[in-house]
Amino acid sequence: MSTTVTETADPSGSTAAGSDVAPARPRPELRSSRRKALAGSLANVSLAAYFAFSLIPIVFILALSLKSNADQTTTYLAFTPTLENYRTVLGIGDGGSSYVRFFLASLVTSVGAVLVSLAIGIPAAYAAARYRFRGSEDLLFTLLSFRFAPELAVIIPLSVIYQQLGLYDTFVGMIWVLQLVTMPLVVWILRSFFQDLPAELEEAALLDGYTRRQAFFKTVLPLVRPGIAAVSLLAFIFAWNNFIFPFTLTSSNAQTVTVSSLAFLGGNQVQFNLVAAGVVMAALPPLVLALFIQRYLVRGLSFGAVKS
Amino acid sequence: MAAIEVQGVRKKFGKLVALDDVSFSVADGEFFCLLGPSGAGKTTTCKSVAGLVRPDEGTVRLAGHDVGDVEPNHRDLAMCFESYALYPQLNVFDNMASPLRSPRFRLSDDETRERVGRTAEMLGVAQLLHRGVDQLSNGQRQRIALGRVLVRPAEAYLLDEPLAHLDAKLRTAMRAELKSISHGDLNTTTIYVTHDYVEALSLADRIGVLREGRILQVGTPEEIWDRPCNAFVAEAFGKPRISFVDGGLVDGEHGLRFVSSDGAVEVPVPGVEATAGEAVRIGVRPHDLELHPGAEDVPAGRVWVNGVVYVLEHLGRQTEVTVQVGTALLSVVVPREDVPDLARDDRVGLSLDPCAVHVFARGEDERRISS
Numbered sequence: 284m285s286t287t288v289t290e291t292a293d294p295s296g297s298t299a300a301g302s303d304v305a306p307a308r309p310r311p312e313l314r315s316s317r318r319k320a321l322a323g324s325l326a327n328v329s330l331a332a333y334f335a336f337s338l339i340p341i342v343f344i345l346a347l348s349l350k351s352n353a354d355q356t357t358t359y360l361a362f363t364p365t366l367e368n369y370r371t372v373l374g375i376g377d378g379g380s381s382y383v384r385f386f387l388a389s390l391v392t393s394v395g396a397v398l399v400s401l402a403i404g405i406p407a408a409y410a411a412a413r414y415r416f417r418g419s420e421d422l423l424f425t426l427l428s429f430r431f432a433p434e435l436a437v438i439i440p441l442s443v444i445y446q447q448l449g450l451y452d453t454f455v456g457m458i459w460v461l462q463l464v465t466m467p468l469v470v471w472i473l474r475s476f477f478q479d480l481p482a483e484l485e486e487a488a489l490l491d492g493y494t495r496r497q498a499f500f501k502t503v504l505p506l507v508r509p510g511i512a513a514v515s516l517l518a519f520i521f522a523w524n525n526f527i528f529p530f531t532l533t534s535s536n537a538q539t540v541t542v543s544s545l546a547f548l549g550g551n552q553v554q555f556n557l558v559a560a561g562v563v564m565a566a567l568p569p570l571v572l573a574l575f576i577q578r579y580l581v582r583g584l585s586f587g588a589v590k591s
Numbered sequence: 592m593a594a595i596e597v598q599g600v601r602k603k604f605g606k607l608v609a610l611d612d613v614s615f616s617v618a619d620g621e622f623f624c625l626l627g628p629s630g631a632g633k634t635t636t637c638k639s640v641a642g643l644v645r646p647d648e649g650t651v652r653l654a655g656h657d658v659g660d661v662e663p664n665h666r667d668l669a670m671c672f673e674s675y676a677l678y679p680q681l682n683v684f685d686n687m688a689s690p691l692r693s694p695r696f697r698l699s700d701d702e703t704r705e706r707v708g709r710t711a712e713m714l715g716v717a718q719l720l721h722r723g724v725d726q727l728s729n730g731q732r733q734r735i736a737l738g739r740v741l742v743r744p745a746e747a748y749l750l751d752e753p754l755a756h757l758d759a760k761l762r763t764a765m766r767a768e769l770k771s772i773s774h775g776d777l778n779t780t781t782i783y784v785t786h787d788y789v790e791a792l793s794l795a796d797r798i799g800v801l802r803e804g805r806i807l808q809v810g811t812p813e814e815i816w817d818r819p820c821n822a823f824v825a826e827a828f829g830k831p832r833i834s835f836v837d838g839g840l841v842d843g844e845h846g847l848r849f850v851s852s853d854g855a856v857e858v859p860v861p862g863v864e865a866t867a868g869e870a871v872r873i874g875v876r877p878h879d880l881e882l883h884p885g886a887e888d889v890p891a892g893r894v895w896v897n898g899v900v901y902v903l904e905h906l907g908r909q910t911e912v913t914v915q916v917g918t919a920l921l922s923v924v925v926p927r928e929d930v931p932d933l934a935r936d937d938r939v940g941l942s943l944d945p946c947a948v949h950v951f952a953r954g955e956d957e958r959r960i961s962s
Contacts, residue, residue, distance in 0.1 A: 483676035486643045489663040490670045491739070492695030505680045 348559035355556040368560035372547075381535075382561060385543035390568065391454055392529075392539060393522040396461035397515055404469030405511070409499065411470060412477035423470070430467045434527045442531050452533045460528045465518035472517070476510035477503070512579035520569045540565045592780055593654035593746040594619045600639055600649030602632075602804075609635045610646070611804040617747075617780055617797075619654075622773050624783045624791040626827065627801035633784040634673065636801065637749045640782060641670050653746060664695055669745035673752040673784075675736040677724045684720040687711065687738045696743050710742045713768070729756045734765070741772065747780040754790065770794055788828045792816070800824050822957035825874045825949055831911055831922040833874040833949070842867045849873055849950065855917025858894050859945050862962040870953045871960065879947035880923040882912055883940040884933060893942040896921075900937045903930075914941055 347355065349364040374380025411423055441460065442451070450456030480503060488498035529539040544561035547554045573580065595617040602610040610632045617623040625633045638644040640651055642663035650657050658666055669690065677686050684707055690696050691703040698706070711717040714734045719727065727735065737753050754762045754769075770793065773781055785791055791798045792812045799809045800823075808820040819825035825833045838851035840863070847867060849858045858873065865871065881893075889895045898916035910927045913920050921941060933939070950961035 481674060481676065483672045483674050484678065486638075486641075486663070487670070487672060487676035487678075487739075488689070489643070490641060490668060491690040492664050492693030494664055494694070495662075497694070502678050502680075 344559050344562060347556055348563045350556050350559075352552075352554065352556065355554070368556045369564070372557055372560045372564070382540070382543060385538050386540045386565070388454070388537050389523060389539040389541070389565070392457040392461060392537065393519050395454065395458040396465050396522045397518045399458055400462060400465040400469045400518055401511065401515065404466055405473060405504075408470045408473035409477050409503070411474045413482065423474075426467045426470055429463045434463070438527060438531050445532050450532075452536045452538075454537050456532060457529060457537050457539070460532060461522045461525060464521050464525055464528075468518050468521065469514050472514045473507060473510055476507045480506055509579045512576045516569075516572055516576055516580060519572060523565075523569055592619055592778070594621075594652075595623075595640060595747055595780060595782065596650075596652040596655075597636070597640065598650050598652070600636070600646040600651065602635055602639065602644060602646050608804050610639070613649070613801075613804065613806050615799045615806055615809050617782060620778045620780055622781045622783065622794060622796045624785060624795035624798045625801055626785055626788060626791045626798055628786060628827075630803075631801040632804040633786075633801055634751055635804075637670065637751050637782060637784055640747075641668050641749055642666050643670075664693075667695075667746040668749055669740040669743065669747075670749040671736050671740045671751060671753045673755065675732045677732055677735055677739075679724050681724070682720070683711075683716065683722050683724065683727070683735055686724065686735055687720075687742050689739060690743045706742055707738075710738045713741070713772070714738050730758060730761055733757060745779065747782065749782050749784075751784045752786070753783070755785075755787075766790060766793060788830075792828065800827060818959065819874075819949065820959050822872060822874060822951045825951070825959075829876055829878075831877045831924065833876050834880075834919070834921040835872050835874050836916075836919040836921070837870070837872050837953070840865055840867050840869050840871055849948070851917055851919060853917035853919075855898075856896050856919065858943070858948055860948060860950050860961060861945070863950050864960050864962075865950075865952070872951045872953055872957065874949040874951065875921060875943055875947065877911070877922040877924045879943055880921060881942045882914070882923050882925045882930065883942060884930060884937070887940070890942055892944065894945055896941050896943075898939060898941060900933060900935050900939055903933060903935060912939075914939060916941065 342360075346360055346362075348368055349366070350357075350362050351365050351367065354362040370376065372380065372382050374382065411419060445451040445456055445460075448456075450459065484502050484506075485495075485498045488502045489495065493501060523539075524541060525539075526541045529537070529542045533539070533542070540561070544558055544565060547557035547561065597616065598614050600610050600613045601608075613632070613636055615623070625636060627633050635644055639646050642651075642658065642661060646659075650659060652658065653661075653666060653668075678689065681689070687707045687710060688703050691698045691706060707720070708717065711720055714737060716731060716734050716738065719731060719735070724732065724735070733753065733756050737750070740748055740750065740753075754765050757765060773779070773794065783790075783794060795812055797809060797811050798815050800807045800815065802823055808815060808824050810818075815824065816828055819828070822835065826835075836849075836851045836856050838849055838856065840847050840860070841850050842848075843859060845859060846861050847859070847863055847865070849856070849860045849871065851857070856873075860873070863871075881890075896916050898914040898921065900912060901915040901920060902911075902913040904911040904913075905927060908927055909924050910930055910933075912923050912925060912930065912933065914923060915921075923941060948961065949959060951957045952960050
């Protein structure tokens with residue numbers, strides 16, 4: 284495609300030059316720079332197109348959340364926007380609603396799950412990166428299998444176990460079960476971060492007179508901070524968005540916002556606009572968090588960026 | 592300061608044998624060079640002494656104590672890594688101060704500043720102290736890594752290729768600096784790993800030559816230069832490298848004589864522990880050969896061989912001449928002004944002192960058999 288463009292640019296030059304003079308050919312560097320510029324603008328156009336495309340569901344849900352009950356089943360974007368849905372969902376002027384409680388429950392379980400995963404996962408990832416021991420690969424694979432095994436496969440035994448242990452509908456129970464979601468992420472991603480660091484860094488610290496623990500905290504941990512930030516965010520998003528575990532393992536006390544948003548679908552009238560308002564608000568925490576740690580995220584998600 | 596004793600150390604990484612029965616000892620205050628090609632096990636040896644690699648077999652003693660169960664941070668050794676291993680999140684000053692801030696060797700802030708300053712001054716990096724590690728050239732990083740070692744007194748220094756990444760000029764300067772440090776005020780036991788024989792010869796009190804995980808020879812630079820234990824060690828020292836000629840031993844009037852396979856070289860080899868008929872290889876160092884461009888009388892006591900010039904390399908004041916004698920190639924170094932008109936394919940004569948000929952047995956180990 285780019286050759287046709289350089290050729291269309293060419294004839295104007297060669298006809299003007301006449302027959303005596305050597306035909307003006309575009310200099311190679313010129314051609315390649317034009318080609319690059321063209322490729323760049325093509326990429327930009329297609330990116331913009333994709334951006335618009337991927338924005339459609341978000342625009343749709345935002346619009347729906349601002350529609351009145353009468354407009355909620357139309358697909359037009361022409362309507363009188365109202366914040367009534369948000370008021371209803373939050374129970375403003377109505378003495379509060381359970382949505383706020385479920386929202387907080389989501390925060391507690393997600394943050395708790397991430398913290399527990401970090402506390403156990405960081406040392407685990409370090410060990411997995413640095414030491415080979417009997418069964419270490421099997422252990423890691425088992426951990427990974429939590430990610431690709433369908434959650435539905437374990438949900439029935441899990442709910443029975445939870446009922447019997449008294450973990451059903453508790454925060455501890457939710458944080459525990461979310462480890463299936465967050466722990467593999469933390470261990471596998473951080474492991475590659477640790478592997479990217481030369482072991483000689485810790486060895487140098489040992490010879491400088493630091494203990495193994497100090498060597499870890501002083502030299503290794505600061506270097507994987509971008510990785511920890513990135514993996515925390517990812518784990519938080521996965522925990523926050525998880526639906527099946529809170530749906531089956533909680534009822535009212537520890538129910539999360541993903542499940543409770545559906546409550547508006549039941550009852551006498553199906554209120555998609557209320558669901559939309561609830562969902563939009565539920566999307567805010569991961570978004571805000573992502574904006575806050577964006578600086579780390581870019582570095583953290585490009586693996587190996589911490590190499591010196 | 593402490594003596595280091597390495598005895599029968601073996602180490603395997605998977606199926607790869609890194610160290611195969613390595614034994615040597617370094618006396619208190621001695622400067623010991625480990626020389627070998629890459630992959631010989633030099634770094635693994637160093638790390639075994641440091642406690643970073645746990646040997647499968649064998650013992651490491653520091654000051655007479657077996658340190659097999661002593662953690663690296665309790666061995667009081669300082670090591671300079673070939674990869675520098677500088678802490679990327681710290682600046683130059685904090686990198687060099689790191690050992691002085693550890694619980695094991697802690698000093699007051701004032702003392703730390705003073706020592707780091709002094710060490711940086713000595714290494715010529717004082718103006719870099721507030722830079723980040725990522726703002727340094729490789730040569731500067733290497734000097735900082737060395738500085739982190741020299742900043743504190745230690746039982747011993749383990750220096751793994753500390754000059755390898757410096758440019759030639761700086762390397763020579765730093766070599767001289769290291770020599771004055773090591774033999775001067777510090778006088779600390781040092782194991783110095785290098786693949787550069789010049790460094791080993793110039794710095795070491797004694798040299799250990801390592802190849803494929805085995806120690807081939809341990810000795811003073813003079814011993815190793817004069818009496819290399821096998822052809823490999825002979826070849827590892829000297830540039831241009833020692834020239835080898837293959838042939839066999841025959842009986843002569845005054846004892847055994849070496850005759851090359853093509854008959855072009857014939858040298859008496861007195862004092863060789865072998866019998867006539869045995870296949871051997873002789874080695875002659877370039878500086879033990881003399882080039883005679885014209886036909887001259889054979890100098891007394893020297894052996895004459897005829898050849899043709901094969902390659903001429905003018906290197907500043909000196910000229911390296913490779914002479915083809917029969918099928919063998921012999922290197923010789925001569926002052927440039929001695930051979931102004933020499934050209935390729937010119938007929939020349941070479942003379943050599945039979946006593947300077949190294950004789951090696953053929954076979955796998957090519958061990959030295961001349962006295």
